[in-house]
Structures are given as C-alpha cells and as structure tokens.
Amino acid sequence: MPTVAPITSCSTTTCAFNHEGCTAFAVTIGGTGTCSTLINLDARGGLPVAEAHVGACQRLECVHNKDLMCSAEGIALGPDTAACLTYEAR
Template structure:
C-alpha cells in the first residue's frame, strides 16, 4: 500500500511546514472524535526532510469514507485550519 501524500498544508506554524508543504516522513490524523493533524507542533527549529513530501502514515478517523482498517485510502489530503486547529480537510464522514 502506498501512503497518501499531503498535497498541501496551511498550518504554516508547524515545525514540519515549509512553503505550505509538509516535510514529515509520515503524519497521523485524528483521534476518536476529531480529524486533526496529530503530528502538528510548533518548535524553534524546522523538522523533517526538505526532500520528502509528507504522507499519511495512520488515520484514527474510522468513520471517514477514505478510511479502511485505520489506513487512509484517499489519493492525497489537504491540511488546514479549522477553529484554530490543524485539521485534515479531506476528512468526510462515511
């Protein structure tokens, strides 16, 4: 299985974000009730690998139409702000 790519990330204050692109090797999305980017955090230093485009490693949103066995099956996702949280904007209830 190929991990879905993070197409864009508007969470520009995240340590893994450079030029609205995610550079974490893999992110985790959600918890039992909210489709936030669980990998998001702020730090004084930049993280990730600039040659890597972030991908979705795990998704805990079992009620998403793109989720199969807690793995994202969307071709790619977008991360952006919703109520001051970095959320998966591709999340869609089944």
C-alpha cells in the same frame, strides 16, 4: 497492499514540519480529525523535501479510512489546528 495518501497541502504555518509543504516523513490523523504530528516550535525540521504521507488515520468514520490507512488520493491540512480538509463522513 494499500497505498499511502500524500499530503497535498498544509496551511498550518506554525508547524515545525511545514516548510513550503509538509516535511514530516509521515503524519497521523488523530481521532479528532487533526494532524497529531503537528508541533509548534520556532525551528523547522523534517526531511529536506515536502513529500509527507498519512502514516495512520484514527478517523474510523471517514470514507477514506481503510484498516486505519487513508485511501484518499491525497489530503489537505487546514490552518491553525491542521484539520484534515479531505475528511468525509460515511
């Protein structure tokens, strides 16, 4: 069974799930390489701790993508669009 990659950092300050780290249960990395779970609201939500993981990854050309799961040891998400900074082309 594959392991799920943790979100090691997220610098997207406008996301409602980013409160000193990603508090979503899991995120989806969309086909454009950005976090599809990103939601810009004035409220903060999610779990009480920052322990999010990659639930699914749609970047088929990434070396870490194994059966739509992220096999990286962890990923970092960048500012503004929450781009996956761990992405690496095959």
